[in-house]
Every structure is written in C-alpha cells, then in structure tokens.
Amino acid sequence: MSTSKRIPVAAIVVATAAALAACAVQPPAAKPPALGTAVSAEEVARWDISIPPSGAGLPRGGGTARQGLQVYEQKCLACHGAKGAGKPADALAGGVGSLASKTPLRTVGSYWPYATTLFDYVRRAMPIANPLSLSDDEVYAVSAYVLFLNGIVGEDAQMNAQTLPQVKMPNRDGFVDMSRR
Amino acid sequence: MNRIDRTKRTLVGRSVSEPNGTIGRRTFLARSAGIAGAAVAGVAASTGLAPGANAQGLAGHPWERVYGAAFAGYGQPSRFELPVVRHFLRPYGDLAPGSGAALTPIESLEGIITPSSLHNVRNHSGTPDIDPKQHQLLLHGLVARPLTFSMESLWRYPMTTRTYFIECAGNSLRNLAPKPLQLPAGAIHGNISCSEWTGVPLRMLLEEAGLQPQAKWLLAEGADSAHMSRSIPLDKALDDTMIALYQNGERLRPEQGYPVRLLLPGWEGNTSVKWLRSLKATEGPTHTKDETSKYTDPLPDGRALQFTFEMGVKSVITRPSSTMTLPRPGFYEISGIAWSGAGRIRRVEVSTDGGANWVEAALTGAERAKCLVRFRLPWEWTGQAVVLLSRATDEKGHVQPPRKEWIAQYAPDARFHNNSIVSWAVNADGSVKNVYI
Numbered sequence: 001m002s003t004s005k006r007i008p009v010a011a012i013v014v015a016t017a018a019a020l021a022a023c024a025v026q027p028p029a030a031k032p033p034a035l036g037t038a039v040s041a042e043e044v045a046r047w048d049i050s051i052p053p054s055g056a057g058l059p060r061g062g063g064t065a066r067q068g069l070q071v072y073e074q075k076c077l078a079c080h081g082a083k084g085a086g087k088p089a090d091a092l093a094g095g096v097g098s099l100a101s102k103t104p105l106r107t108v109g110s111y112w113p114y115a116t117t118l119f120d121y122v123r124r125a126m127p128i129a130n131p132l133s134l135s136d137d138e139v140y141a142v143s144a145y146v147l148f149l150n151g152i153v154g155e156d157a158q159m160n161a162q163t164l165p166q167v168k169m170p171n172r173d174g175f176v177d178m179s180r181r
Numbered sequence: 182m183n184r185i186d187r188t189k190r191t192l193v194g195r196s197v198s199e200p201n202g203t204i205g206r207r208t209f210l211a212r213s214a215g216i217a218g219a220a221v222a223g224v225a226a227s228t229g230l231a232p233g234a235n236a237q238g239l240a241g242h243p244w245e246r247v248y249g250a251a252f253a254g255y256g257q258p259s260r261f262e263l264p265v266v267r268h269f270l271r272p273y274g275d276l277a278p279g280s281g282a283a284l285t286p287i288e289s290l291e292g293i294i295t296p297s298s299l300h301n302v303r304n305h306s307g308t309p310d311i312d313p314k315q316h317q318l319l320l321h322g323l324v325a326r327p328l329t330f331s332m333e334s335l336w337r338y339p340m341t342t343r344t345y346f347i348e349c350a351g352n353s354l355r356n357l358a359p360k361p362l363q364l365p366a367g368a369i370h371g372n373i374s375c376s377e378w379t380g381v382p383l384r385m386l387l388e389e390a391g392l393q394p395q396a397k398w399l400l401a402e403g404a405d406s407a408h409m410s411r412s413i414p415l416d417k418a419l420d421d422t423m424i425a426l427y428q429n430g431e432r433l434r435p436e437q438g439y440p441v442r443l444l445l446p447g448w449e450g451n452t453s454v455k456w457l458r459s460l461k462a463t464e465g466p467t468h469t470k471d472e473t474s475k476y477t478d479p480l481p482d483g484r485a486l487q488f489t490f491e492m493g494v495k496s497v498i499t500r501p502s503s504t505m506t507l508p509r510p511g512f513y514e515i516s517g518i519a520w521s522g523a524g525r526i527r528r529v530e531v532s533t534d535g536g537a538n539w540v541e542a543a544l545t546g547a548e549r550a551k552c553l554v555r556f557r558l559p560w561e562w563t564g565q566a567v568v569l570l571s572r573a574t575d576e577k578g579h580v581q582p583p584r585k586e587w588i589a590q591y592a593p594d595a596r597f598h599n600n601s602i603v604s605w606a607v608n609a610d611g612s613v614k615n616v617y618i
Binding site: 044052088 | 335490
C-alpha cells in the first residue's frame with residue numbers, strides 16, 4: 001500500500017468530521033446579549049449620591065454647626081435627642097474613650113472613622129420619613145453640628161467639599177480591615 | 182328525569198369559572214345542598230327506596246360531605262396554619278415600624294427551603310413599592326462603558342439557578358442577652374432563610390461594562406428610602422455573585438428586593454443589597470454607614486473588625502426547641518438546620534446530655550455549598566431532664582464554637598456573627614427552655 005493511497009483516506013476523515021460539525025444539533029455558541037444602554041457622565045452624576053472618604057462627589061455649598069443647630073432641632077432631635085444624646089434612635093455624640101471599657105458607647109464621635117460618611121448617610125437616608133429632602137447646605141450644616149457636638153470641629157467651622165474630607169475622626173485608625181486577610 | 186340536578190350542576194359550574202375565582206361560602210353551601218338533595222330525591226322517585234338510609238351512619242368528617250372550595254388564583258396555607266408567622270424585631274417601635282427584622286419561624290418549618298412568605302426580612306427603611314417598568318440598574322464608576330439596564334433587558338440574559346441561604350449578620354444577637362430569652366427558636370435564631378434563586382451572573386454585566394484595571398471594589402446601593410449601600414470586593418463580585426430576579430420560581434417578593442437584588446452567597450445578608458439601583462466600580466471601599474458604624478465586630482481592646490463578610494458555620498435544633506412542650510416520654514426525632522458561609526456542611530453532631538457525648542446526625546442537602554442543610558437524629562426521651570445541643574463542622578474544618586468562647590473574642594456590645602452553639606433544656610415536665618451552658 002503506497003502513501004499516496006492513504007492521504008485521500010485521511011482527507012475523507014477530516015472532511016467527514018467537518019461536515020458533522022457543520023450539521024451539529026447544538027445551537028451556535030451564543031455571546032451574552034449586551035443589552036446595557038450607554039449613559040452619559042451627566043446622567044451618572046445625577047444618579048450617584050455616594051461620597052467616599054476622599055470626598056469625591058461632594059457638592060458645592062457648605063454650612064456651620066451654628067447653622068446646623070436649627071436644622072437639627074427641626075429634623076433630627078425628635079429621634080436622636082437633644083445634643084445627639086440618642087433615644088429612641090442612635091446616640092450621635094459622646095463615648096470617646098469608652099470603646100475598650102465594659103460599657104462602650106458607639107457614636108459618630110467615638111466610632112465612625114470618616115466624616116464623609118456623615119454627609120453621605122444624612123443625605124441618602126435622613127430624616128428617616130423624608131430622605132433626600134434636605135438641601136446640600138443643610139446636610140453640610142447638620143453634619144457640622146454633629147461633629148461640633150463631639151468636639152471635633154468648632155461652632156463656626158465651615159464644612160464644605162474641601163474641609164469635610166480633612167476632618168480627622170477620633171476613631172480613624174480603630175478598624176482592622178478583614179478584607180485584606 | 183334528573184331535570185333539577187342538571188340545572189344546578191350547570192349553575193355550580195358557571196360560578197366556579199367566574200372571573201374573580203371566588204364564590205360566597207353561604208351561596209356555595211346552599212347550591213351544594215341543592216345538588217345533593219335533588220339527587221337523593223331523584224333516586225328515590227325512580228327506585229322507590231327510602232331516601233338517606235345510610236348517609237348519616239357512614240364514617241366521614243364534615244368536609245367529606247360538602248363540595249370543596251373553588252380555585253384560588255394565588256394559594257394560601259390552611260387556616261389552621263395561620264399562627265405560623267414571622268417574629269418581628271422592631272428596635273424603634275412605631276417610630277419606624279419597617280426598620281428592623283422579621284425572623285423566620287424556623288421552629289415550625291421542615292426541610293431546606295423557606296417558603297417565600299416566611300423568608301427572613303431585614304429592612305432599614307421599610308419595603309419600597311417599586312414599579313419594574315421604571316426601575317433601572319446603573320453600572321458605573323471605573324468602567325469603560327457606564328450602562329443602565331432595564332428590568333426587561335435583564336430578563337433576556339442567560340440565567341443560573343442556585344439554592345443559597347441568606348443570614349443577617351445580626352442573627353442570634355438575642356442570645357447574647359445576659360439571661361436566656363424564653364422565645365421560640367425563630368424569634369432568636371430565625372434571621373436565616375434558604376431559597377432557590379435565579380438570576381444573571383454579575384460577572385456577565387461587569388464584562389459588558391468593561392472594568393478598568395484600578396477597579397477593586399463595587400459599591401452596591403438599593404432604591405429603598407435608606408439607599409442602603411455596601412462596598413463589595415471585586416473578587417466576590419466576579420466569583421459567585423448573582424443579580425437575582427426570581428426566588429423559589431416566582432419573581433422576587435418586594436421584601437426580598439423586587440424587582441432585582443444582589444445575592445452574595447454565604448456572606449452577611451446586608452451585602453446582598455435589595456432593590457438594587459446602582460453598582461459603582463471603585464478603587465477602595467466607600468466606608469458607608471452600614472460598613473463602619475454597623476456590621477463591624479468590636480473587640481475587647483476597643484478596635485473593631487471591618488469587612489467580616491463570611492457567615493460562620495452554625496446549627497440550631499428546631500425540634501424540639503425553646504417554648505415547646507414534649508407531651509410524654511418516648512420517641513422524638515431531633516431535627517434542625519445547619520449552614521456555613523465557607524461552603525458545605527461536613528457534619529452535625531448532636532448531644533442529648535449537655536455536651537458530654539456527641540452523636541453524628543443524618544444530613545439532607547449536604548452536597549450543596551452555602552445552602553441550608555437539614556439534620557435529623559432519632560431520640561428516645563426517658564422523661565428525665567436533659568440538655569440538647571448541636572455542633573456543626575464545615576468542609577474547611579471550621580467548628581461551631583461554644584457560647585462562652587465566642588463571647589470572649591469580642592467587646593461586651595458585639596452583636597454580629599454570633600454562630601455559637603445553641604442549647605435547649607428539656608425539663609422533666611416536658612417543657613423546653615433556652616439555656617446557656
């Protein structure tokens with residue numbers, strides 16, 4: 001048997017395999033459908049309300065604790081108590097130095113690592129019955145007031161997109177990041 | 182001959198197919214009586230036999246003698262099961278009635294799957310009423326192409342179906358009270374449920390948007406009025422995270438995130454953000470309120486662990502359990518649930534003598550990872566006072582810790598990730614109490 005006779009046999013096998021593959025019952029491998037709709041940066045900016053520790057995304061405007069007192073009394077005091085003492089909702093002030101004791105008091109002042117979280121949370125979720133109702137100036141002012149109650153900023157310190165991220169919270173280094181372990 | 186019978190049958194037939202599917206009970210009974218009475222009268226007239234000769238003497242409950250209820254569009258449990266409801270935990274009372282949790286009555290359930298109506302709920306600002314035609318999911322941040330997805334478009338993606346538990350990180354916080362609370366098992370340990378979930382792998386959407394190299398985290402945000410938000414490491418998002426659309430075969434319930442939620446198998450429930458409106462790719466975590474001031478685990482030295490996502494290995498005996506009473510000595514099956522956020526359950530051991538001796542229980546569902554497992558052990562109660570415990574071990578070798586050991590790790594006010602061993606005392610009178618040992 002010469003090699004010249006074998007080649008056509010191999011060719012037939014290959015051709016048959018190719019023909020079978022072409023006639024396969026399976027549907028063609030489908031790519032995911034890619035049905036997302038492109039969205040402009042302007043639209044994203046209107047949608048995105050998150051504020052990270054860097055302060056990226058903080059809006060224009062600002063306010064002081066002195067201005068924030070009025071906002072607090074009207075919108076926050078009923079749940080968080082006078083001067084952030086708490087009850088029925090969470091205490092917002094006090095407890096600094098208590099975290100290693102037998103009766104830790106975890107407040108914005110004693111526990112929260114970033115001041116930007118205060119702006120982010122008040123704007124997105126507070127007051128609980130009417131979130132997204134405060135103006136940006138009001139959110140800055142009431143954030144300043146809560147920081148003032150904790151002795152972290154002065155009564156007339158202006159909180160805005162530049163100053164708020166620079167506030168050093170007492171418990172800034174109190175957390176162990178377990179996502180890295 | 183049977184003229185009246187035929188017309189009555191037609192009448193009943195028409196009522197059953199009324200558009201609203203309902204029929205007044207009094208009307209229904211009257212019609213049923215009409216059928217039966219007419220039939221008997223007809224037979225008597227044609228044969229001359231005395232009517233109703235045997236009917237009263239035959240065995241059979243009242244419901245065997247009346248025509249049953251008509252079809253219902255959406256089925257409900259028996260009226261005799263109405264007491265099986267969720268246990269509410271409302272830390273702010275009427276001030277914020279939708280904030281807190283509704284815990285699954287695990288003491289009344291069997292098997293692995295939690296009925297959707299009894300699934301545990303943890304809400305921060307109530308359940309929103311979302312129109313799926315208006316709701317959209319935005320994928321943005323460090324991506325090549327920011328995209329929005331309508332619910333209609335999400336339904337067109339290839340889907341996967343998996344069975345996973347969801348446990349709130351705060352489950353069993355009530356068992357950290359100084360004295361053991363005498364409440365049903367579900368009111369203490371019921372912030373856990375298990376469902377079959379169907380949805381789109383998140384990876385598919387992330388690949389469509391094109392992640393930038395510096396993206397390492399995602400911020401997930403809900404469309405509830407709390408805009409509840411959590412940062413999630415990208416590794417998890419690209420692994421088994423699902424954009425869930427269906428629960429137990431039907432569209433998600435509003436309490437479970439309708440029309441779309443995130444599902445992070447095995448991780449604390451809070452990260453499986455409901456009513457998902459936004460996913461933002463970021464370089465680092467955003468440090469939201471719910472990953473700093475809450476859902477962190479304080480240590481005795483004043484520091485706190487942050488981003489402790491995985492739920493620990495855990496088990497609870499659901500029958501018998503706290504507040505139940507065993508009517509008499511004799512055979513009982515000890516039954517309970519076990520789970521681990523790290524993967525599969527390898528074994529569950531049960532002690533009927535306060536922890537001195539342990540016996541391995543039979544498992545159902547142990548082949549599934551991050552899913553509830555049912556364990557069962559036959560038990561003969563002699564009538565003497567005993568303490569029942571269960572202890573689970575997962576495939577990674579993690580063992581459920583004793584309560585004292587767990588408490589020693591944390592600050593006095595720690596309340597998340599309590600996976601410690603649960604103890605039920607069966608007293609000589611058959612009453613079952615929650616105890617600490």
